[in-house]
Amino acid sequence: MTVQANDYDSFGEAYAASNETNLANAYYERPAMLALAGDVTGRRILDAGCGAGPLLEALRDRGADVAGFDLSGGMLELARRRLGPDVELRKADLADPLPYADAEFDDVVASLVLHYLEDWGPALAELRRVLRTGGRLIASVNHPTAEYGIERLAGRRPDYFSTWNSIGEWTENGQTIRLSLWNRPLHAMTDAFTAAGFRISVISEPQPAPEARELFPEEFDLLSTAPSFLFFVLHAE
Template identity: 50%
Template sequence: MSADDYDRFADDYEAENASSLLNAYYERPAVLDLAGDVRGRTILDAGCGSGPLAAELVTRGADVVGFDGSPAMIDLARRRLGEAVPLTVHDLTEPLPYDDETFDDVVASLVLHYLEDWDAPLAEIRRVLKPGGRLIASVNHPFAQVLNAPTEDYFATRLYDEDVELAGKPTVLTFWHRPLREVVRAVTDAGLSVRVIDEPAPSADTPADLLPPRIASGERSAFFCFLFVVAEKPAA
């Protein structure tokens, strides 16, 4: 996916993100839970989109900076956040425009799976983290591809398309699949120590009408969606 794609459907993505099961009641609560108490922490929201995660982090007392590759998404984020959060249009595949050891945390919410190469972006994330700082990332769960594309090579890093609806409109999103071992390798090769790999359940606050019956019944095997990783930059 390119920034131009997100410019094209930014409003529809924002509408879907605001109230959907996967974003509002699963991915975002899980990231916030992993982040914990963020009061007084300086956080970079890498790939901030229209800013819902940044807004919640600010509400919880964090000092947040954000960027996204899509100008349209940054415009939406500025409308949401006002002057509270410095925002920049920037491509995660390019060197980050921040000084070394600036941030206590970097959150990368559903962004890395758009990239073929993680090595350079993760090296930059490590550079801007303070010693002891954390990367909190979420990506499409690699095991979902075993279910959705059983004839494909799970161990190959490969491009794939996914048909989704954004605000009721059919859209095709393009991602990079990588096996779990490549997720872990990229993080550790960047000099970060994996602290958590998580596969949480949807938020307990999820409205019942958003849950498919098998998930509502508590069948966790029916819910393969995102993988969450917390990794730490070693303390000096």
């Protein structure tokens, strides 16, 4: 069965289950985000697009005071089951004004969420607004060369320097999941960050966790030589 693109209410259970143990999320993206966050003890952190809550849980377990939002009610229900009633979770759209006060957070984490948006400007302005001055936005996005390379190998020739849409599919437990993503060049990302009032501190292309080599030998070799994601640490000015 194929569902509507980005309809996480329909495929949330399958996506969340895969996210728990797969190479890309469990042994690459999430460890990289936590490494970039460092010591979060006592920090007030917002997870923008928290999904089923695995990153929120990890940050909470490391001593952070966490809150999160997501557009998908189904994913939020999974997060509530994981995190219990004490963690503040809200339904909100990153493309709209956010239901938080100015300068409410020390950090915002945006894990593989910005690439769902064609226009980053309003979302980044809101993330800057809810951060205190000097606070951090820690973000991961699809690497600008990853989807471009796939398209080129398939005989399509998108303009790397444009912002362009791609729709991909993957199948989990007999359910085909469609994801519509917006790709943009690196300079468009960095320009958007600085225009929103952020100073770029780190641009990272990390390796997968070493223990994944034995668990995923073929995939590990591919991922360790051709990155899928790009990571940023940005400070609110």
